[in-house]
Amino acid sequence: MDRRPLLRTLAPAVALIVLGGTACTTADGATGVQGSPGASGLRDPYFPRLGNGGYDVRHYALTLDYDPKTSKLTGTAAITARATQDLSAFNLDLHGLTVHGATVDGSPAAVNRAGNELTLRPHDELDKGSTFRAVVRYSGSPRVITDADGSEEGWLRTADGAIALGEPTGSMAWFPGNHHPSDKATYDITVTVPKKLTAVSNGELRSRRPTADGRRTTFAWHSAQPMASYVATLGIGEYKTKSYRPEGGGVPVFTAADTTVAARSEKLLARIPEIMDWAEKRFGPYPFSSTGAIVERSGDAGYALETQSRAVFPEASFDTVTLVHEIAHQWYGDSVTPRSWRDMWLNEGFASYAEWIYFEDFEGVPAQDSFKENFDTSSNWAFPPAEPPGAEDISQDPVYGRGAMVLHKIRQAVGDDTFFGILRGWAQTHRHGNASTDDFTAYVEKESGKDLTTLWDTWLYGEAKPAQP
The missing domain is CATH 1.10.390.10 (Neutral Protease Domain 2)
Structure with a gap:
């Protein structure tokens, strides 16, 4: 994300509630343990209720119909997932919208709604390791999610349609899912819109066909590589x-x-x-x-x-x-995705340093000059890039500018050949996966053969601005 046009502040999260298992008595009187409900959040440091426990989504198949004149979205979300525990119930994240019913493996599921938590209780409990398919039918006018600084995400209406933006929580405004970056999946997004409009999404356009009455057009998009829901998008317009x-x-x-x-x-x-x-x-x-x-x-x-x-x-x-x-x-954020929102600097620090490399390669501006400019920018020293104080800080200057400074100090410490090898190797090692700050520091030390404890303590975690750049 490039936050320069508008500083984005993220709304603080609320506490996590975890549901436990219950005992049961079998026909012969033996006592066993039923499957328990999956957790209603993944304990993210900044968004503890975001995401859900007990399962891992493998694929989303979204079938959507949108009319900008009424702003009504009608959707069916078919979610293929693997149970990571014995499950009696599980949650999906969904903001607004009305749920009309749900099935799990073809049988009706009980549905309960509390805020952004949609709980499905399947007819038959799900065994750990089993693959299941949950289908949710829903509709309504998708909502804009407004952050504390007034910036907007979620479903943004435009003059001729809409654009869906999801970082960090906005994708729950247009489809139910496990909306934490640690649960990535493949996607099929099929969208029907009025004839004069086009629907654009991630991946490849598989088909574009008129409806039977010729008044609308259906677009089918396919994303074969795993994707975190916050980088899913849908644009509808001319x-x-x-x-x-x-x-x-x-x-x-x-x-x-x-x-x-x-x-x-x-x-x-x-x-x-x-x-x-x-x-x-x-x-x-x-x-x-x-x-x-x-x-x-x-x-x-x-x-x-x-x-x-x-x-x-x-x-x-x-x-x-x-x-x-x-x-x-x-490469850095979409393919190698943060394990939690605390690791945001692995997105923005890397993308910001890519700008410095581009300036160096094409504009004749040494990366050291970009480093010095950022070193002298006071807002970059508000907090350590690896430890933002709160959810409202994960898209602030230190995550970008000081995050890029961390990479430049690594480059100085290990030399250009090793540094650019690390950039390429990091992207390849964690391709289509998730990684944390600890994963990165361990990777750099392994590949460089250097103990960089002082560098991490000073530039990545240090509170004070060093006396010298």
């Missing part, structure tokens, strides 16, 4: 789209620009293959099967976001630096 494979090969590109900004965006959109080539040389093989961008009018969103394989930009933020930042996120 777009100028372009789909192509770059000359000489390369990653297929799909771009969509609001028709009112398409002409002004065209030149920079055409640079995506060039920037992708540079990024692959620096960061290693691209982790997804397509790339691209969605460009909206500036009033449609207040910030750019690294939605997987197809980042979203308001026109005011669609510049070369921000494009480099969001493309770098495809």
